Amino acid sequence: MDKFTTLTGIAAPMPLVNIDTDMIIPKQFLKTIQRSGLGKNLFDEMRYTQDGQEIPDFVLNQPAYRSAQILVAGDNFGCGSSREHAPWALLDFGIRCVISTSFADIFYNNCFKNGILPIVLPQDQVDILMADAKKGANARVTVDLAAQTVTSSDGQSFAFEVDPFRKHCLLNGLDDIGLTLEKAAAIDTFEKKVATLRPWA
Amino acid sequence: MTAPRTLYDKIWDDHVVHQAEDGTCLLYIDRHLVHEVTSPQAFEGLRMTGRTVRAPEKTIAVPDHNVPTTAGRDKHIDNEESRIQVEALDKNAKDFGINYYPVSDIRQGIVHIVGPEQGWTLPGMTVVCGDSHTATHGAFGALAHGIGTSEVEHVLATQTLIQKKSKNMKVEITGSLRPGVTAKDITLSVIGATGTAGGTGYVIEYCGQAIRELSMEGRMTVCNMAIEGGARAGLIAPDEKTYQYVMGRPHAPKGAKWEAALAYWKTLFTDEGAHFDKVVTIKGEDIAPVVTWGTSPEDVLPITGVVPAPEDFTGGKVEAAKRSLDYMGLTPGMKLTDIAIDTVFIGSCTNGRIEDLRAAAAILKGKKIKVKRAMVVPGSGLVRAQAEEEGLAQIFIDAGFEWRLAGCSMCLAMNPDQLAPGERCAATSNRNFEGRQGRGGRTHLLSPAMAAAAAITGHLTDVREMMSEQV
Numbered sequence: 084m085d086k087f088t089t090l091t092g093i094a095a096p097m098p099l100v101n102i103d104t105d106m107i108i109p110k111q112f113l114k115t116i117q118r119s120g121l122g123k124n125l126f127d128e129m130r131y132t133q134d135g136q137e138i139p140d141f142v143l144n145q146p147a148y149r150s151a152q153i154l155v156a157g158d159n160f161g162c163g164s165s166r167e168h169a170p171w172a173l174l175d176f177g178i179r180c181v182i183s184t185s186f187a188d189i190f191y192n193n194c195f196k197n198g199i200l201p202i203v204l205p206q207d208q209v210d211i212l213m214a215d216a217k218k219g220a221n222a223r224v225t226v227d228l229a230a231q232t233v234t235s236s237d238g239q240s241f242a243f244e245v246d247p248f249r250k251h252c253l254l255n256g257l258d259d260i261g262l263t264l265e266k267a268a269a270i271d272t273f274e275k276k277v278a279t280l281r282p283w284a
Numbered sequence: 285m286t287a288p289r290t291l292y293d294k295i296w297d298d299h300v301v302h303q304a305e306d307g308t309c310l311l312y313i314d315r316h317l318v319h320e321v322t323s324p325q326a327f328e329g330l331r332m333t334g335r336t337v338r339a340p341e342k343t344i345a346v347p348d349h350n351v352p353t354t355a356g357r358d359k360h361i362d363n364e365e366s367r368i369q370v371e372a373l374d375k376n377a378k379d380f381g382i383n384y385y386p387v388s389d390i391r392q393g394i395v396h397i398v399g400p401e402q403g404w405t406l407p408g409m410t411v412v413c414g415d416s417h418t419a420t421h422g423a424f425g426a427l428a429h430g431i432g433t434s435e436v437e438h439v440l441a442t443q444t445l446i447q448k449k450s451k452n453m454k455v456e457i458t459g460s461l462r463p464g465v466t467a468k469d470i471t472l473s474v475i476g477a478t479g480t481a482g483g484t485g486y487v488i489e490y491c492g493q494a495i496r497e498l499s500m501e502g503r504m505t506v507c508n509m510a511i512e513g514g515a516r517a518g519l520i521a522p523d524e525k526t527y528q529y530v531m532g533r534p535h536a537p538k539g540a541k542w543e544a545a546l547a548y549w550k551t552l553f554t555d556e557g558a559h560f561d562k563v564v565t566i567k568g569e570d571i572a573p574v575v576t577w578g579t580s581p582e583d584v585l586p587i588t589g590v591v592p593a594p595e596d597f598t599g600g601k602v603e604a605a606k607r608s609l610d611y612m613g614l615t616p617g618m619k620l621t622d623i624a625i626d627t628v629f630i631g632s633c634t635n636g637r638i639e640d641l642r643a644a645a646a647i648l649k650g651k652k653i654k655v656k657r658a659m660v661v662p663g664s665g666l667v668r669a670q671a672e673e674e675g676l677a678q679i680f681i682d683a684g685f686e687w688r689l690a691g692c693s694m695c696l697a698m699n700p701d702q703l704a705p706g707e708r709c710a711a712t713s714n715r716n717f718e719g720r721q722g723r724g725g726r727t728h729l730l731s732p733a734m735a736a737a738a739a740i741t742g743h744l745t746d747v748r749e750m751m752s753e754q755v
């Protein structure tokens with residue numbers, strides 16, 4: 084997993100609420116057995132017509148946002164299916180950070196496993212960043228994970244919360260599985276205990 | 285004396301392997317269910333790092349999402365990518381020595397139907413799967429939730445998951461349901477009341493008389509859609525019905541182990557006075573048969589209602605409603621019962637069990653469909669066999685339904701069962717998202733009985749009217 088420390092980039096505005104993972108990456112692209120290559124199909128049905136032409140109105144098709152690295156989105160982003168293809172597609176497109184008033188639980192989790200930082204901020208602050216994002220390519224938003232701040236293009240800075248363990252993993256690009264395997268002895272002990280307590284399990 | 289605990293607290297406490305200072309826990313996983321779409325990258329990860337599956341005997345795999353539901357699929361799957369995914373699961377199951385129900389096995393079916401059916405899912409367990417509808421298993425009083433592919437790999441390698449505890453939410457359905465109202469109407473009504481983000485950060489425990497009165501199948505329908513309300517999991521405390529359902533299943537405990545298990549299961553309830561962070565109460569009598577009108581499962585209305593206008597909403601929902609109405613091709617003020625239906629889909633992990641097929645068949649018996657197409661996709665090969673034995677299959681076929689093989693099918697339309705643009709479907713599944721059942725396809729969620737009613741009349745219909753006809 085790539086480290087996430089600081090990021091300064093173009094933020095694309097997507098004010099729609101309840102953007103679900105079916106929208107982020109429609110099911111026909113879940114047939115892959117790889118993690119990479121999904122970026123071209125990110126938001127596929129919103130981004131292309133049935134015959135594969137770009138829909139010019141869609142935000143990521145607009146010249147200003149084609150290399151966006153941040154999304155500022157409406158409430159409850161990432162709801163629906165657990166498909167990790169959603170963060171894979173975002174990452175493959177180049178998005179490293181999503182800002183919203185709330186995220187669906189599984190999607191939120193999946194982001195951290197892939198070096199994407201989901202940031203929850205109150206409505207008024209998201210509104211300010213949304214307005215900032217609408218200014219286009221000159222408006223660069225800065226995210227500093229160590230300091231836990233997001234700064235708009237005109238210098239307004241907002242603090243955000245992040246779980247310390249997740250922050251640590253993201254800052255250092257750590258693999259969860261490796262960390263857990265260091266606790267193998269504790270897992271062994273637990274299994275032995277359960278074998279007598281709940282032998283049917 | 286320990287403080288009173290909720291059911292969720294108890295299951296959680298019994299599975300903590302390690303707790304870090306910040307409250308992050310390593311949670312032990314009793315059952316790991318696997319399907320072909322969200323697992324290939326996880327197995328690939330194991331191979332790349334030289335890791336193995338820690339507890340193959342607790343890992344159960346079945347292909348369901350991608351498989352065609354027409355005959356001959358055990359010989360050949362036309363779509364190349366689907367075939368590769370199914371073959372990859374065949375190989376991964378074999379290489380890593382996990383329990384497996386291939387397409388050719390009569391026990392194959394939707395992973396959330398197979399788990400309970402085979403007795404893998406038991407009260408008090410932790411159950412995960414790379415699929416959001418893992419919440420279904422909560423009907424047994426098991427802590428069950430969906431995970432992403434990285435977590436699938438984590439569970440394969442370590443049989444644990446890194447988790448932070450969620451908050452406790454109680455959803456109580458008091459009293460009894462009225463005739464024609466089902467578990468599906470309960471779960472949709474709850475989402476209608478709380479919104480799709482209402483449960484975010486919570487584990488829901490469903491309780492109350494109406495829940496107790498549901499069969500295990502109905503309880504699975506309720507818990508299945510906990511995720512649509514945003515919750516991490518849904519739970520229902522086990523009781524006699526639960527034990528009866530589990531007893532004698534292939535992987536349920538037997539003999540002395542059964543007795544020990546039963547004694548433990550009887551401790552699985554929320555203690556008197558335990559704290560819930562959020563409580564929602566709905567009167568069972570107030571729940572009507574419902575349908576969805578929009579493209580979010582929270583867009584729920586009683587079948588007697590009319591299509592809403594964007595101005596009926598506030599905030600971001602105004603725009604979302606505009607977009608939904610446009611996508612769904614509906615005009616505000618239109619009666620829901622005037623919405624004409626092209627296709628009816630009965631199936632999915634929400635409503636693909638035997639009881640669902642019975643409910644639909646009861647309405648369909650001796651009638652013919654008026655919709656262009658209608659299909660039943662049983663949740664498992666065993667459900668299908670039982671429905672054939674009970675004569676339900678014949679009722680469906682006589683009415684004009686296609687009688688399919690088991691799988692997810694048109695619930696997510698990854699296989700060839702898809703809606704065409706603009707095609708309108710009455711579906712017993714769980715998601716009405718844009719494009720969910722095929723690009724441009726329009727989905728109305730409802731119960732199996734309501735789906736059957738729509739199939740007969742060709743438009744959304746209040747099933748209660750047909751029921752009075754029958755008496």
Ligand code: SF4
Nearest residue numbers: 417632633692695696
């Ligand atoms: S039936 Fe639908 S919701 Fe259930 S597991 Fe399959 S695709 Fe998911």
